[in-house]
Amino acid sequence: MKAREPIGASSSTQPPDATDPYSENIVAAATPAGRGAVKVIRVSGPSSRNLVGRRLPPSRRRPWKPRHSSLTDFLDRDGNRIDQVLVTFYAAPASYTGEDVVEISCHGSPAIEAQIVDGLLAEGARLAEPGEFTLRAFLNGKMDLAQAEAVRDLIRSQTAHQARIARDQLDGKLSRVLRSVKERLVRVISHMETGLEFVEDPVEPDSRDKLLRDLRRIAGRIGELEESFRVGRVLRDGFVATIAGRPNSGKSSIFNALCRNERAIVSSVAGTTRDAIDQTVDLEGIPMQLVDTAGIRKARSPVERLGVRKSLDYVGASDLTLFVVDRSRDFSTEDARIWTELKDTLYLLVVNKIDLEAAVRIPSELESGARSRSDVSALTGQGLDTLRGAIREAVAPDSDWERERVVVTEVRHQECLQRARQRLGAGMDAYRDGLSEEFPLYHLRGALAELGGVTGETTVEDLLGQIFSSFCIGK
Numbered sequence: 001m002k003a004r005e006p007i008g009a010s011s012s013t014q015p016p017d018a019t020d021p022y023s024e025n026i027v028a029a030a031t032p033a034g035r036g037a038v039k040v041i042r043v044s045g046p047s048s049r050n051l052v053g054r055r056l057p058p059s060r061r062r063p064w065k066p067r068h069s070s071l072t073d074f075l076d077r078d079g080n081r082i083d084q085v086l087v088t089f090y091a092a093p094a095s096y097t098g099e100d101v102v103e104i105s106c107h108g109s110p111a112i113e114a115q116i117v118d119g120l121l122a123e124g125a126r127l128a129e130p131g132e133f134t135l136r137a138f139l140n141g142k143m144d145l146a147q148a149e150a151v152r153d154l155i156r157s158q159t160a161h162q163a164r165i166a167r168d169q170l171d172g173k174l175s176r177v178l179r180s181v182k183e184r185l186v187r188v189i190s191h192m193e194t195g196l197e198f199v200e201d202p203v204e205p206d207s208r209d210k211l212l213r214d215l216r217r218i219a220g221r222i223g224e225l226e227e228s229f230r231v232g233r234v235l236r237d238g239f240v241a242t243i244a245g246r247p248n249s250g251k252s253s254i255f256n257a258l259c260r261n262e263r264a265i266v267s268s269v270a271g272t273t274r275d276a277i278d279q280t281v282d283l284e285g286i287p288m289q290l291v292d293t294a295g296i297r298k299a300r301s302p303v304e305r306l307g308v309r310k311s312l313d314y315v316g317a318s319d320l321t322l323f324v325v326d327r328s329r330d331f332s333t334e335d336a337r338i339w340t341e342l343k344d345t346l347y348l349l350v351v352n353k354i355d356l357e358a359a360v361r362i363p364s365e366l367e368s369g370a371r372s373r374s375d376v377s378a379l380t381g382q383g384l385d386t387l388r389g390a391i392r393e394a395v396a397p398d399s400d401w402e403r404e405r406v407v408v409t410e411v412r413h414q415e416c417l418q419r420a421r422q423r424l425g426a427g428m429d430a431y432r433d434g435l436s437e438e439f440p441l442y443h444l445r446g447a448l449a450e451l452g453g454v455t456g457e458t459t460v461e462d463l464l465g466q467i468f469s470s471f472c473i474g475k
């Protein structure tokens with residue numbers, strides 16, 4: 001019997017019992033559905049080895065050398081070969097889940113995969129829930145919660161940049177920063193607790209000041225992490241940018257140029273692009289969903305009216321608007337009307353057709369209300385790189401975030417941090433008011449627990465369920 005203690009079991013000497021969910025052996029395909037060169041089926045749990053072994057030819061059943069792949073047949077119930085497979089065994093705790101894991105690589109047919117999985121189910125495994133392998137890794141202490149969430153983000157990442165942020169979090173970058181913040185807080189707490197224990201020897205006034213200073217610094221650090229979420233959210237999930245402007249200003253041409261293809265209909269007949277179309281592009285590592293709208297103007301046909309309505313809806317729902325103004329024509333009441341729809345949102349002024357003679361005079365309030373102004377020609381491509389940079393700058397202002405600092409990308413983390421900072425504030429207030437140490441301590445311990453929530457030191461079952469159900473099966 002190997003030394004392994006599943007989390008949740010009260011003692012390592014007890015045999016696995018049926019009520020302990022982690023004594024169950026789980027199975028799932030780790031590779032996506034459909035045909036491919038190979039498929040990988042993963043089994044994890046205390047009897048994964050025996051379970052798989054029962055479907056191998058007797059001569060191959062043992063010994064199981066860890067991390068050693070062996071080529072063998074995988075048999076059906078009657079001993080007939082389903083496929084020739086490669087079986088790799090990972091002994092607990094040195095496996096992804098921390099349990100005994102067997103990985104079976106078979107030929108990439110959905111039919112073969114189904115037969116192998118069915119065979120393992122017949123031998124007593126059960127189908128894994130989404131994220132259950134990673135859940136077990138977390139429960140067995142192989143990774144903390146922030147790292148487990150990073151596994152999911154890494155799988156979902158669409159750009160190399162997103163992958164790197166997830167990878168950093170998986171490596172424990174966020175966890176390490178939080179650990180140092182928590183350590184500082186623990187020092188303050190234990191110092192205060194000392195004052196509590198020796199009432200006749202209360203914390204000295206100058207050390208009170210020092211403790212308050214320390215707390216302020218800790219709160220400041222948490223505030224910085226919280227702040228990084230503004231950018232982190234965009235880096236992880238991307239953003240929506242809508243192109244708005246009057247008909248013929250060149251919206252579709254700019255859309256095409258930014259998408260670097262010819263998906264939108266470019267036409268010199270005003271009002272051709274009646275609906276909104278969108279495409280997601282990689283903007284310096286950030287996924288940008290770019291929306292090309294119908295021209296916003298008094299629509300003449302019902303179909304066009306629908307398109308115009310949609311444009312305004314899109315503007316309202318996007319993170320950023322590119323307001324395109326045609327340089328070769330006079331600034332019109334139509335332009336002004338669009339601006340009234342935009343002026344309270346984050347918008348960039350894009351003056352298009354700079355290859356043509358200038359005719360437009362742009363009202364100063366329109367320019368000063370814009371985040372930036374870019375002069376471009378969708379036709380020649382001039383100024384488009386500057387526009388790309390301006391968009392990037394508008395949604396993710398400080399490029400330092402990704403280089404050296406840690407970025408918070410998860411709403412759940414952001415919320416924990418926010419609550420931690422509030423509790424810290426309440427603790428500082430109580431301490432400053434000269435209340436007995438118990439009062440500030442109550443809040444400071446609360447703050448510590450909130451910080452612990454990010455990495456999962458104080459997790460409750462339903463929170464775990466929520467997080468891991470958003471994984472894919474087989475991870």
Ligand SMILES: Nc1nc2c(ncn2[C@@H]2O[C@H](COP(=O)(O)OP(=O)(O)O)[C@@H](O)[C@H]2O)c(=O)[nH]1
Nearest residue numbers: 247248249250251252253267268353377378379
């Ligand atoms: N000279 C010049 N023409 C442009 C430029 N951008 C767009 N156009 C032309 O302006 C017309 C309207 O363009 P389009 O992209 O369909 O405008 P939309 O109605 O705003 O989508 C087309 O004939 C384009 O070729 C530009 O930068 N310079």
Ligand SMILES: [Mg+2]
Nearest residue numbers: 251252273293
């Ligand atoms: Mg158009």
